[in-house]
Amino acid sequence: xxxxxxxxxxxxxxxxxxxxxxxxDPDAEDGAKVFNKCKACHAVGEGAKHKVGPELNDLFxxxxxxxxxxxxxxxxxxxxxxxxxxxxxxxxxxLAAPRGYVKGTKMAFAGLKKKEEIDDLxxxxxxxxxxxxxxxxxxAEPERKSEAPAPTEERKAExxxxxxxxxxxxxxxxxxxxxxxxxxxxWDIDVRPDGHGLPEGRGTVAEGEALFTDQCAAxxxxxxxxxxxxxxxxxxxxxxxxxxxxxxxxxYWPYLSTVYDYIRRAMPFGNARSLSDDDVYALTAYVLYxxxxxxxxxxxxxxxxxxxxxxxNKDGFIDDxxxxxxxxxxxxxxxxxxxxxxxxxxxxHAAVLDVTPDAEDGEGSxxxx
Amino acid sequence: xTNTPTRRSFMKGGLGAGAALAAAGLAAPARxxxxxxxxxIQDWNRYSGPGVDASPYGKPSKFxxxxxxxxxxxxxxxPVSSVNFTPLHExxxxxxxxxxxxxxxxxxVAEIDPHKHRLMINxxxxxxxxxxxxxxxxxxxxxxxxxxxxxxxxxxxxxxxQLNGCQYTHGMIHCVMYTxxxxxxxxxxxxxxxxxxxxxxxxxxxxxxxxSIPMEKxxxxxxxxxxxNGEALRPEQGYPLRLVVPGWEGNMxxxxxxxxxxxxxxxxxxxxxxxxxxxxxxxxxxxxxFLMDVKSVITSPSPxxxxxxxxxxxxxxxxxxxxxxxxxxxxxxxxGGRNWVTARLDGPSLPKALHRFYHEFDWDGSExxxxxxxxxxxxxxxxxxxxxxxxxxxxxxxxxNGIQTWHVATDGAVENVEIS
Numbered sequence: 001x002x003x004x005x006x007x008x009x010x011x012x013x014x015x016x017x018x019x020x021x022x023x024x025d026p027d028a029e030d031g032a033k034v035f036n037k038c039k040a041c042h043a044v045g046e047g048a049k050h051k052v053g054p055e056l057n058d059l060f061x062x063x064x065x066x067x068x069x070x071x072x073x074x075x076x077x078x079x080x081x082x083x084x085x086x087x088x089x090x091x092x093x094x095l096a097a098p099r100g101y102v103k104g105t106k107m108a109f110a111g112l113k114k115k116e117e118i119d120d121l122x123x124x125x126x127x128x129x130x131x132x133x134x135x136x137x138x139x140a141e142p143e144r145k146s147e148a149p150a151p152t153e154e155r156k157a158e159x160x161x162x163x164x165x166x167x168x169x170x171x172x173x174x175x176x177x178x179x180x181x182x183x184x185x186x187w188d189i190d191v192r193p194d195g196h197g198l199p200e201g202r203g204t205v206a207e208g209e210a211l212f213t214d215q216c217a218a219x220x221x222x223x224x225x226x227x228x229x230x231x232x233x234x235x236x237x238x239x240x241x242x243x244x245x246x247x248x249x250x251x252y253w254p255y256l257s258t259v260y261d262y263i264r265r266a267m268p269f270g271n272a273r274s275l276s277d278d279d280v281y282a283l284t285a286y287v288l289y290x291x292x293x294x295x296x297x298x299x300x301x302x303x304x305x306x307x308x309x310x311x312x313n314k315d316g317f318i319d320d321x322x323x324x325x326x327x328x329x330x331x332x333x334x335x336x337x338x339x340x341x342x343x344x345x346x347x348x349h350a351a352v353l354d355v356t357p358d359a360e361d362g363e364g365s366x367x368x369x
Numbered sequence: 370x371t372n373t374p375t376r377r378s379f380m381k382g383g384l385g386a387g388a389a390l391a392a393a394g395l396a397a398p399a400r401x402x403x404x405x406x407x408x409x410i411q412d413w414n415r416y417s418g419p420g421v422d423a424s425p426y427g428k429p430s431k432f433x434x435x436x437x438x439x440x441x442x443x444x445x446x447x448p449v450s451s452v453n454f455t456p457l458h459e460x461x462x463x464x465x466x467x468x469x470x471x472x473x474x475x476x477x478v479a480e481i482d483p484h485k486h487r488l489m490i491n492x493x494x495x496x497x498x499x500x501x502x503x504x505x506x507x508x509x510x511x512x513x514x515x516x517x518x519x520x521x522x523x524x525x526x527x528x529x530x531q532l533n534g535c536q537y538t539h540g541m542i543h544c545v546m547y548t549x550x551x552x553x554x555x556x557x558x559x560x561x562x563x564x565x566x567x568x569x570x571x572x573x574x575x576x577x578x579x580x581s582i583p584m585e586k587x588x589x590x591x592x593x594x595x596x597x598n599g600e601a602l603r604p605e606q607g608y609p610l611r612l613v614v615p616g617w618e619g620n621m622x623x624x625x626x627x628x629x630x631x632x633x634x635x636x637x638x639x640x641x642x643x644x645x646x647x648x649x650x651x652x653x654x655x656x657x658x659f660l661m662d663v664k665s666v667i668t669s670p671s672p673x674x675x676x677x678x679x680x681x682x683x684x685x686x687x688x689x690x691x692x693x694x695x696x697x698x699x700x701x702x703x704x705g706g707r708n709w710v711t712a713r714l715d716g717p718s719l720p721k722a723l724h725r726f727y728h729e730f731d732w733d734g735s736e737x738x739x740x741x742x743x744x745x746x747x748x749x750x751x752x753x754x755x756x757x758x759x760x761x762x763x764x765x766x767x768x769x770n771g772i773q774t775w776h777v778a779t780d781g782a783v784e785n786v787e788i789s
Contacts, residue, residue, distance in 0.1 A: 033480065036477060039448075039449055039477070040447060040449055051447075169496065170495065170496040170498065170558060170559065170560065171496070171498075171557060171558030171559065171560065172554070172557055172558060173507065173508060173554070173558060175500065175504045175505075175507050175508060175558060176498040176499055176500040176501075176504050176558060177498065177499055178496055178497060178498060178499075179489050179490075179491060179497040179498055179499045183489065183499065184489070184491045184497055187489055187491075187571075187627070187628050188491055188492075188628075188630065190569065190571070190579060190630065190636055190638075192632070192634065192636050192637065193634075193637050194634070196632075219446075228446060229443075229445065229446035230446045230447075231446075240648060240652035240654075241650070241651065241652040243763065244764075245648060245652075245764055247643070247648070249643075252642075252643065252654075253642055253643055254637065254642055255637050255642065257637065258637055258638065258639050258642050258643065261579075261636070261638065261639070262638070262639040262643075265576075265577040265579075266475070266476070266575070266576050266577055266639075269447075269449075269450070269476070270449070270476075270575075272476065272575040272576070272577065273577075316652065316653055316654055317642075317646065317653065317654050317655070317656045318653050318654070318655055318656070319655070319656070319657065320655050320656070320657055320658045320659070320660075321655065322655070322658065322660075322662070322768070325752075325756075325760040325761075326756070326760065327750070327752035327753075327756040327757075327760070328749055328752070331748040331749065331750070332750070334700065334709070334742060334744065334750050335709070336700070336708070336709045336710075337708050337709075338707060338708065339706055339707055339708070339709070340705075340706055340707050342789070343704075343705075343707075344704060344705025344706070344707065344738045344774075344788040344789060345788060345789045346776060346786045346787070346788055347786075347787050347788060347789055348529045348530050348786060348787040349530060349784060349785075349786055350530045350531060350532060350533040350672070350784060350785035350786065351529070351530065351531045352441075352531055352532050352533065
């Protein structure tokens with residue numbers, strides 16, 4: 001018996017028991033919100049297509065790794081061949097710890113911590129599996145009549161847990177309360193070019209490569225070259241004066257601190273703030289390596305050597321001097337009559353004529369920043 | 370339903386289907402037996418409609434269902450970090466309805482429980498502080514109407530005419546009345562140290578957006594806002610709290626605002642280095658190009674709002690704005706910038722807000738090249754696209770405030786073009 005069938009055997013009686021326990025009813029509507037965490041990579045519902053991950057329609061009863069037209073990792077395909085079929089139990093186990101349950105899956109997602117979240121999520125996903133939706137629809141809630149107006153925001157809002165009523169130690173209005181050191185440490189994670197804000201820690205190119213392959217390459221490509229329209233992270237050196245410049249970390253970004261700061265606060269997309277400080281050092285080192293700014297796989301980036309790394313385009317920026325442009329500098333009274341010679345002739349038509357919401361994919365069209 | 374084609378059914382039938390448009394028109398058919406809209410009793414004239422609570426939060430008429438924000442799916446990799454556009458061609462006046470204000474998110478719309486929302490001020494201040502929403506509402510409030518324009522508005526048009534509709538070419542802008550408290554009050558409350566020269570706002574969403582704002586601007590007119598057009602901010606506009614940075618690029622108006630840090634130098638965040646820097650032809654890029662320049666666009670007629678009534682009395686209308694202050698004058702050209710007439714500004718003229726202009730004329734049915742050109746109270750005049758490209762090269766992307774040309778064909782269809 002494969003390990004997946006074993007888990008099933010263990011889980012089955014448990015789940016029977018659970019039926020008698022008064023769990024908060026799983027709620028598909030709340031589940032739709034939980035699904036926001038998956039949306040970066042998965043689509044579900046009418047017309048859903050494969051994205052970074054496979055589409056999730058008719059997931060319940062699907063053998064793992066078998067959605068048509070999607071290229072799975074060898075690990076997921078193998079799990080399916082060994083008998084892994086998606087249902088309540090297996091999805092609970094997978095979504096709680098994807099890489100613990102299917103070793104080697106390329107799904108770069110840390111997992112959902114709360115069981116109730118997974119319950120709600122599965123209730124929602126069931127609404128997109130034909131025949132799997134909860135049998136008894138919840139009785140339609142009676143229309144909530146607006147007997148009394150809801151309390152206004154001002155009255156509702158409770159005070160932040162303050163040590164004691166705001167001591168009149170600060171300011172003009174004596175509003176708010178002092179922030180504690182721990183609170184500041186929890187939020188103040190920004191890093192500046194001079195190294196201000198860098199945490200203790202370290203990581204090597206080789207460590208970064210493993211993390212990148214696991215958590216970043218699905219969107220940014222193995223070499224930072226990008227999959228589809230996701231951002232390119234490497235290359236483009238010496239293209240800034242080209243007709244079509246390629247602006248990347250290596251070719252354009254002036255400071256390394258921005259790489260650390262941004263990855264730490266916003267990546268991986270859809271699972272922000274999940275990386276350790278050491279992970280971010282390793283990933284930053286690896287991005288430098290992808291851009292040929294460091295070439296040694298044993299290179300270790302740390303707080304100590306961070307500010308010594310210089311970016312190729314560090315001198316590429318100037319201050320705003322728009323006002324010196326001829327059309328602004330003169331501030332001349334504009335011409336009203338016979339301002340241009342001859343009759344106007346069309347030199348260019350709109351390239352994209354029919355900008356409907358479902359316009360065809362515009363390969364080679366301009367992209368937005 | 371009658372069989373009379375409406376303007377809406379034309380719009381659904383496809384944009385720029387010009388010939389049919391002009392032929393059919395909107396004018397009521399004058400038949401011998403009279404207009405059935407008058408001679409026949411209509412349902413709404415006979416039967417009562419829904420009662421008062423049918424729609425506790427009112428919605429637009431079902432006949433306005435096409436007046437919505439739209440995106441261009443292929444512009445970005447994923448709708449979670451993407452943009453949609455305000456339907457400028459369907460609007461009038463200077464205020465954008467809350468539900469039509471364009472959206473630009475970097476990690477989707479954060480759903481924040483206002484009771485769990487906090488605003489922290491830390492860095493170079495005497496007393497780092499934490500405020501609840503209730504605390505913030507106890508500061509003196511102010512109301513101001515401001516436009517918010519994304520620096521990438523019209524960015525797709527840098528190299529030439531691209532998208533056929535002012536919703537897409539100019540729709541990354543909106544203008545609402547904000548209620549909030551002066552950022553200055555909050556900073557004073559914490560006490561900015563003498564070496565505090567920059568302020569960094571940070572969002573509470575999963576992109577944790579940050580920008581660096583010079584202290585003079587922060588103290589001058591920035592607001593920390595919790596309402597737009599009288600009601601709470603919409604989630605997609607930063608509920609419960611956003612920064613308002615009047616006249617400056619939209620990216621700095623951090624939504625879901627949770628922290629303000631004071632520092633002695635800018636942070637060089639991703640959004641002010643990798644993005645929102647303007648690459649010039651010589652390979653150097655301008656940075657900290659905060660101000661939104663003087664700009665205008667004709668919103669109707671435009672590609673999504675063709676002339677459907679045939680020749681005769683015609684209303685040209687549009688919007689003008691400048692990050693410097695008020696708009697002083699808008700000129701309109703019907704012949705592609707050869708000759709100009711001064712348009713009529715109507716409605717309130719408020720600094721750093723949208724201004725509405727009109728130009729009425731008798732259309733003789735001949736081809737038109739419509740342009741508008743704004744001038745602000747500081748004397749800056751909206752440049753042509755050619756002038757901008759000559760000064761900046763083809764890859765500047767941001768801050769495209771060039772004069773827009775709409776070609777009106779003899780059948781009333783309108784197209785986005787560039788001209789000699």
